[in-house]
Amino acid sequence: MSWANYNPNPVKANGGVEDCAVRAISKALDISWEEAYAKLCANGYLMGDMPNSDIVWGSVLRQEGFVREVVPNACPDCYRMSMFCSDHPSGTYVVKTVGHVATVVDGVLYDSWNSEDTIPIYYWMRKDDSNASSKQHRVSEPVRL
Numbered sequence: 384m385s386w387a388n389y390n391p392n393p394v395k396a397n398g399g400v401e402d403c404a405v406r407a408i409s410k411a412l413d414i415s416w417e418e419a420y421a422k423l424c425a426n427g428y429l430m431g432d433m434p435n436s437d438i439v440w441g442s443v444l445r446q447e448g449f450v451r452e453v454v455p456n457a458c459p460d461c462y463r464m465s466m467f468c469s470d471h472p473s474g475t476y477v478v479k480t481v482g483h484v485a486t487v488v489d490g491v492l493y494d495s496w497n498s499e500d501t502i503p504i505y506y507w508m509r510k511d512d513s514n515a516s517s518k519q520h521r522v523s524e525p526v527r528l
Contacts, residue, residue: 385468389486389493391416397495403484404435410486410493411477411507412447437479441507444477449507465499467506468492477507 391409392402393416402416409419422443423434432439441451454462464485467478472490480501485494487506492499 385465385490386492386494386497386499388495390495392495393417401435403494404440406493406495407477407484407486408440408443410488411444411449411475411509437484440477440484444507448510449477450510451505451507453505454503459502462502463499464492464501464503467503468499475509478503479505 389406389410390397391406392400396402402420405416405419405423408414408423409416412419412422414422420434423439426443426446427434427436427439430436430439430442434440445451454467464478464480464487467476468487468490471487474489476487478485478487480498480503483498483501485492485498487493
């Protein structure tokens with residue numbers, strides 16, 4: 384199992400809160416939920432956008448030394464977050480899926496719910512971790528739904 388429950392929200396709010404970007408930034412930068420929220424709000428204010436906007440949290444990560452990579456489109460319907468975790472056993476990654484974002488650290492998916500079955504689209508990786516990952520994405524048999 385590559386998932387670990389991670390919910391630093393100060394009131395442990397979950398569903399409907401839409402704070403996945405705050406949680407992901409908190410884990411990736413090893414800061415509190417409140418610090419992550421403040422960073423995102425300040426950046427969102429300067430950019431004229433909402434704190435949980437992809438462009439806002441991406442900008443925060445870029446400022447913190449992360450680089451963005453795209454997941455190859457070899458098998459877009461069969462490559463899952465659980466596979467991403469297996470393929471990235473070391474390093475820190477913030478991974479975007481459809482309508483969601485979560486953090487993977489050393490092959491473990493940190494999220495407030497088990498999002499292992501979601502499909503990664505792109506990810507942010509710490510520059511100093513760029514050699515940690517082989518960046519090889521396997522192509523598996525299609526998942527039977």
